[in-house]
Amino acid sequence: MNKKIYLIVALLLSFNFSIGRAAPAKVLESAVVEIQDLPEMEIANGEFSIPIGGLSGLAVRRTKRNGKVVLWSPTDRGPNLKSAKTNDGVARPFLNDLYRPRIIEFEFDVQKKSARFRKYRSLKPNTITGIPNIAPGRGEEFDEIPTTWQGERIANAPLGIDPEGIAIGENGHIWLSEEYRPSFLEFSRSRKLLARYVPETHRVLGPKTKAVLPAVLARRKLNRGLEALCAANGLLYSVMQSPLPIVKGKSRLVRIIEFDPKQQRVIGQYFYVLEREDADKIGGIAHIGEKQFVIVERDGRVGENAFKRVYRFDLAQATNLEQLQKEWVGTKKAERLGVKFLLEQGVQPAPKSLVGELAAAGFDSVEKI
Numbered sequence: 001m002n003k004k005i006y007l008i009v010a011l012l013l014s015f016n017f018s019i020g021r022a023a024p025a026k027v028l029e030s031a032v033v034e035i036q037d038l039p040e041m042e043i044a045n046g047e048f049s050i051p052i053g054g055l056s057g058l059a060v061r062r063t064k065r066n067g068k069v070v071l072w073s074p075t076d077r078g079p080n081l082k083s084a085k086t087n088d089g090v091a092r093p094f095l096n097d098l099y100r101p102r103i104i105e106f107e108f109d110v111q112k113k114s115a116r117f118r119k120y121r122s123l124k125p126n127t128i129t130g131i132p133n134i135a136p137g138r139g140e141e142f143d144e145i146p147t148t149w150q151g152e153r154i155a156n157a158p159l160g161i162d163p164e165g166i167a168i169g170e171n172g173h174i175w176l177s178e179e180y181r182p183s184f185l186e187f188s189r190s191r192k193l194l195a196r197y198v199p200e201t202h203r204v205l206g207p208k209t210k211a212v213l214p215a216v217l218a219r220r221k222l223n224r225g226l227e228a229l230c231a232a233n234g235l236l237y238s239v240m241q242s243p244l245p246i247v248k249g250k251s252r253l254v255r256i257i258e259f260d261p262k263q264q265r266v267i268g269q270y271f272y273v274l275e276r277e278d279a280d281k282i283g284g285i286a287h288i289g290e291k292q293f294v295i296v297e298r299d300g301r302v303g304e305n306a307f308k309r310v311y312r313f314d315l316a317q318a319t320n321l322e323q324l325q326k327e328w329v330g331t332k333k334a335e336r337l338g339v340k341f342l343l344e345q346g347v348q349p350a351p352k353s354l355v356g357e358l359a360a361a362g363f364d365s366v367e368k369i
Helices: 002-018 215-219 333-337 339-344
Strands: 040-043 048-051 059-063 069-074 090-094 103-109 114-121 145-148 163-168 174-178 183-187 193-199 209-213 226-232 235-240 253-260 265-273 281-289 292-298 308-314 352-357
Touching (some): 059 163, 069 163, 226 281
Parallel strands (some): 090 145, 193 209
Antiparallel strands (some): 103 114, 226 235
């Protein structure tokens, strides 16, 4: 049941915010609805079956004449078990190594506050999988070691992705953000891969790869790449799930990327300051007008001490790092030295204000939002 609740919580929040109805500060309406007709998938060579899940981002595909809303959400890389450190690196067991990430289509009834599964939407080509790209090696750009649930090594996949965010562009193209490289993926209306945008200086992972994202993003924590994604004013906005890792301590600075699909390049990069070091994960992001957004900050806990909050922030009042032309922008120096360093450099992080406490609103039984 927790899996189903999580899906609907993410659904309601993303839907409300995506149409510009962010609640006033200190007021947050909540509801939990179960998705009807949610299919199951086989895992562990058919030994078990579980409800389809792993959904994160959400996009409004269209509104029907009867007022019902058709929503799209990407699955993640597929069902897996907890990672474990080995002599070769961090191993991640996959319960279905043939699983292919896809888009799930829902229909949401605004009046009745009910939802039901409609269909799968496959991604093309069929070589897109959920298996990591790069085996452990020197540097910080490799992935976890993929294994079967029985511990057998799985070959890395050049077109493996771990989707998190989804957005629909002005031309109808479908965009996904994912955590492995990290990268953006651009698909046609028929869900055929057009391009994969990865960090600069990164090795090529297929003929459609374009290395245009800031190189420093490739130095992310394992499985903590580009999380949230939304479209606004003809541009894409995406947020790293967590601060880039530093040698000592923890940073509270998360990078926000502003991407121009027409120019196929990053035109903005900003810092967002997390409220707490122990709540170092971003959930979703949604545009609410001009250059203002709402965003979810969370930890991995459940219960009354869980930290799940929604904040509003404004990029119009934040410093665009792409315009600074300073060497430290392409390093983790800012993450290491913190907010004080930014202010000394004349850099303003995105100002934010609290919208609501999700745990207090009844969402304290789920780890991820």
